[in-house]
Amino acid sequence: MEKTFVYGMAVSGDNFTDRIRETRRIRSNFEGGINTILISPRRMGKTSLINKVCESIERQDIKTIRMDIYDCRSEYDFYNTFCSEVIRQTSSKVEQAIESAKEFLGRIIPKISISPDSVTDYSISLGLAPKDISPDEILSLPEKIATKRGMHIIVCIDEFQQIGEFPDSLSVQKRLRSVWQHFRNVSFCFYGSKKHMMENIFQNKRMPFYQFGDMVTLDKIPTEDWIDYIVARFNANGKSISREGALKICATVDNYSSYVQQFAWNVYVNTEKEVTDNIIETAFEELMAQCSGLFIQQINGLSAYQMNFLRAVCSGIHNDFGSASILEDYRLGTKSNVTTLKKALQDKELIEIRKDGIYISDPVFEIFFRKQYC
Numbered sequence: 001m002e003k004t005f006v007y008g009m010a011v012s013g014d015n016f017t018d019r020i021r022e023t024r025r026i027r028s029n030f031e032g033g034i035n036t037i038l039i040s041p042r043r044m045g046k047t048s049l050i051n052k053v054c055e056s057i058e059r060q061d062i063k064t065i066r067m068d069i070y071d072c073r074s075e076y077d078f079y080n081t082f083c084s085e086v087i088r089q090t091s092s093k094v095e096q097a098i099e100s101a102k103e104f105l106g107r108i109i110p111k112i113s114i115s116p117d118s119v120t121d122y123s124i125s126l127g128l129a130p131k132d133i134s135p136d137e138i139l140s141l142p143e144k145i146a147t148k149r150g151m152h153i154i155v156c157i158d159e160f161q162q163i164g165e166f167p168d169s170l171s172v173q174k175r176l177r178s179v180w181q182h183f184r185n186v187s188f189c190f191y192g193s194k195k196h197m198m199e200n201i202f203q204n205k206r207m208p209f210y211q212f213g214d215m216v217t218l219d220k221i222p223t224e225d226w227i228d229y230i231v232a233r234f235n236a237n238g239k240s241i242s243r244e245g246a247l248k249i250c251a252t253v254d255n256y257s258s259y260v261q262q263f264a265w266n267v268y269v270n271t272e273k274e275v276t277d278n279i280i281e282t283a284f285e286e287l288m289a290q291c292s293g294l295f296i297q298q299i300n301g302l303s304a305y306q307m308n309f310l311r312a313v314c315s316g317i318h319n320d321f322g323s324a325s326i327l328e329d330y331r332l333g334t335k336s337n338v339t340t341l342k343k344a345l346q347d348k349e350l351i352e353i354r355k356d357g358i359y360i361s362d363p364v365f366e367i368f369f370r371k372q373y374c
């Protein structure tokens with residue numbers, strides 16, 4: 001079904017706009033065997049972009065594999081997912097998956113379940129127990145397959161920051177890197193929804209994955225592209241919105257991809273024929289109501305000091321939190337308390353550190369917080 005606006009899931013086709021430069025860059029990395037690390041704030045469009053790049057590769061000698069490791073809680077969960085997805089996505093039929101498992105994994109016997117309505121759609125679970133696992137053997141699987149079949153494989157791992165949460169994460173990261181850095185026929189693309197954790201893994205000199213690949217930062221989609229997109233989607237469905245109206249949508253949510261689409265959809269469903277300012281206002285109230293449950297939950301978990309810190313940021317303070325006047329005006333406690341507050345709020349992804357200071361990560365959260373708590 002063709003959709004007018006889409007949010008809450010990866011987008012494709014007519015619902016995917018812009019990203020021409022980033023698509024070209026990442027596709028070149030994929031074709032040139034360069035590892036890619038894609039970083040952005042939440043819901044900006046990482047998953048959609050990687051899907052698009054993978055689907056746009058036409059070369060027969062390149063195979064892309066995509067996996068999402070959000071549900072992996074330990075190193076062993078990861079080996080299971082990694083191994084199953086590599087085998088499944090390099091096999092066109094179940095028989096080939098069984099063959100690959102035998103050939104490349106030797107003693108591991110896969111459990112394969114086939115979905116009842118299709119012979120090509122099957123899932124494969126290897127059910128590896130910790131005692132069966134030889135990490136090096138599993139981690140080398142894509143390289144063995146790529147070499148044997150004379151192809152290049154790109155392994156794309158979404159929600160990669162989960163690795164940073166595994167027990168004994170540093171050793172796990174060392175192990176992965178020590179095997180993966182020697183690959184000649186396989187490259188990687190890592191991306192994930194927790195920006196701060198991704199930065200810890202890839203931008204910290206002491207971490208094993210430091211400088212593992214090309215760091216691509218996904219910026220906001222430019223306003224002009226959003227306006228063209230919104231106006232076109234309304235027109236295609238027999239309704240109309242002015243460019244000023246579309247601009248108001250983008251500006252309110254600071255061009256954040258998911259919010260632009262959600263807000264535009266709220267406007268669209270409230271409009272009979274032509275968008276008015278009143279409709280935009282109503283649609284925005286709806287957006288706030290849709291988000292408020294989650295925001296209240298996040299706010300309920302905060303200490304009084306953390307609330308004060310957010311108040312300071314919302315009042316336009318972005319630097320010098322340790323200065324005596326700011327400590328006093330916003331009741332932030334001691335200077336060392338500020339360091340703790342920053343870290344805690346950054347871990348919760350509520351604030352982010354940009355080149356020119358500290359900002360609230362989510363523009364709609366910021367509006368909500370200002371309205372309710374400042």
Ligand SMILES: Nc1ncnc2c1ncn2[C@@H]1O[C@H](COP(=O)(O)OP(=O)(O)OP(=O)(O)O)[C@@H](O)[C@H]1O
Nearest residue numbers: 007008009017043044045046047048193257258261
């Ligand atoms: N290129 C695009 N064109 C139009 N809308 C987009 C685009 N990319 C993302 N969006 C919007 O943003 C939403 C989130 O996209 P996606 O899931 O790809 O982002 P993400 O960065 O992977 O999110 P998360 O941080 O939660 O993993 C989509 O549902 C859609 O509304």
Ligand SMILES: [Mg+2]
Nearest residue numbers: 046047192193
């Ligand atoms: Mg994603």
